[in-house]
Amino acid sequence: MGLMERLFSMVFGSGRNVIAETAEVFRVNAEAEDARAHDLQGAALNQFGQEFRLVRRGWFDRLMDALNRVPRPAMALGTLGLFVAAMVDPVWFAARMAGIALVPEPLWWLLAAIVSFYFGARHQAKGQDFQRELAATMAAVPQVVRTVRDVEALRETGDATAPVETGDNPALADWRARRG
Template structure:
């Protein structure tokens, strides 16, 4: 293959054209290999984060106990909702009586319950979001950030009246 390309004299030129076509093609279509590698990297990062959440940190028995209790409310609420449906099907009269009793609960008490539940889950979310690490700024991405706006003169747009007017207003304001 190297002999034929040297005889025809198109080896380097063909490679240059091929790489240029590949680069242009990636502008219009996604490179499937790179996309799959990115998806795999994201999945592995998610699995790593999930594993870190459940890893044994040796915090002590009390912290382990509290973390165990903190994981109970969501499953209890989900199973409790399913239990309400089962109770409603098993004993409709008893369920109806209890729901009528809930109708007598005053609104401020419902608001208090909503506030307690909201603050509980909100505080948990805040605790975990504060502990999360912020992603590093990649130098190549930081280099692509736009620079400070430059001064534009109206003379830069002689054939476009709207842009000339805009540039004049910008120079007066700044």
């Protein structure tokens, strides 16, 4: 008994597992790796949420957003209007197109640059808005997961009267208070 005890205490002694520690030299501890990945993802989401947090905008910003929405529909409807004008009054349309033919080429290049910059800046702004909304959605994931777990627990128990965590849902708290 003494020899076996010494052998086991040498391999597994003092609360250590020499075999597991040796194996971790050749293979990563999966549980520790998952914990590190979880911490890394949580830190990335927190940083992302801080960078793209929702900001209240004033009336001027909302007015500028409304004005920024005008050019694309105006260009599309204007182009359709030109087709209609060409069919309704071809002489009037031909006179306008002859005038456009007299526009010098550098002016066309300037127009192209202005339109390109406008749509490029708008695309970038919309992309940043999308990232901000995505961050807000990702920040809500833990609450959704808790809610799904609560609902699944109700399904498993079959008890629809089981208490469910209300969190910060005043409507649910009011409903429960009225139910008594």
